[in-house]
Amino acid sequence: MKRDRYLQEASDLSYFEIQAAIGTTKHMGGLETTKELATLCHIGKDTAVLDVGCGAGATACYLARTTGCRVVGVDLREPMVALSDERAGKLGVRDLVEFRVADAQALPFDDATFDVILCESVATFIEDKKRVIDEYARVVRPGGYVGLNEEIWIETPTAEMVEYKRTWDIAPDILDVEDWRALLEGAGFRDVVARVYRVETRREASQVKRYTAGDMFRMFSRTLVLYIKNPALRKYMRERKRMPKGLFKRLGYVVLVGRK
Ligand SMILES: C[S@@+](CC[C@H](N)C(=O)[O-])C[C@H]1O[C@@H](n2cnc3c(N)ncnc32)[C@H](O)[C@@H]1O
Numbered sequence: 001m002k003r004d005r006y007l008q009e010a011s012d013l014s015y016f017e018i019q020a021a022i023g024t025t026k027h028m029g030g031l032e033t034t035k036e037l038a039t040l041c042h043i044g045k046d047t048a049v050l051d052v053g054c055g056a057g058a059t060a061c062y063l064a065r066t067t068g069c070r071v072v073g074v075d076l077r078e079p080m081v082a083l084s085d086e087r088a089g090k091l092g093v094r095d096l097v098e099f100r101v102a103d104a105q106a107l108p109f110d111d112a113t114f115d116v117i118l119c120e121s122v123a124t125f126i127e128d129k130k131r132v133i134d135e136y137a138r139v140v141r142p143g144g145y146v147g148l149n150e151e152i153w154i155e156t157p158t159a160e161m162v163e164y165k166r167t168w169d170i171a172p173d174i175l176d177v178e179d180w181r182a183l184l185e186g187a188g189f190r191d192v193v194a195r196v197y198r199v200e201t202r203r204e205a206s207q208v209k210r211y212t213a214g215d216m217f218r219m220f221s222r223t224l225v226l227y228i229k230n231p232a233l234r235k236y237m238r239e240r241k242r243m244p245k246g247l248f249k250r251l252g253y254v255v256l257v258g259r260k
Contacts (some may be wrong), residue, residue, distance in 0.1 A: 025055025053122025058083025189258025
């Protein structure tokens, strides 16, 4: 309750604060892309998965429910970890998943702990990407997989597009596909698969399949309350609406998998 009041009165809201407040996080390509990563990383019942930047916990809970695998989800932000844990309780998968606060750049796990490391729309927001990928290479076991889904520039962006992206408080630092490939190969990953996608309505529609109808209702009502009560959110949404023309012709995402 105290937190709700803080969010309703805060004069400045960050993108991730808004997401945590309304109870949702996302990545490009929605559930379709998660399924694709799970297949390419060979996730099955006996796979130990680490979901880095787990956000609201949708992927961790989905994988545990559908395959019976064990998943540890970590996120830099405590409210995300709380949301994830709440989701696991509601979906009845607390025996298979656990969540904790941790930084992707310094993971609190021993070397070779996991079979698969997943990272969906997280590393883009971290400046030192080499450090992140090196951490993934350290905590995955030999023969295990790393699977990423990150925004990329498919074509060189215009100055206006770069500027628009910079205005986001989370300041995504967007690479192109060859940069990502080089980072993975440089960290010792081999057999790297890189599938490039443009933003496309059908795949984006699968965002909602990550959440239950109850989740969607809560997200909608929380957004409405926050929108009515907090002018900072209205300002934030107005600024996001000024999207440069043709942005999604140049901005896409990559599903990237490598084997240790
Ligand atoms: C765009 S959201 C994606 C969340 C989730 N992977 C999903 O697909 O719904 C990015 C998440 O990464 C987290 N994050 C950002 N930087 C991080 C870091 N250095 N270590 C761990 N998590 C981080 C944020 O708190 C946020 O929850």
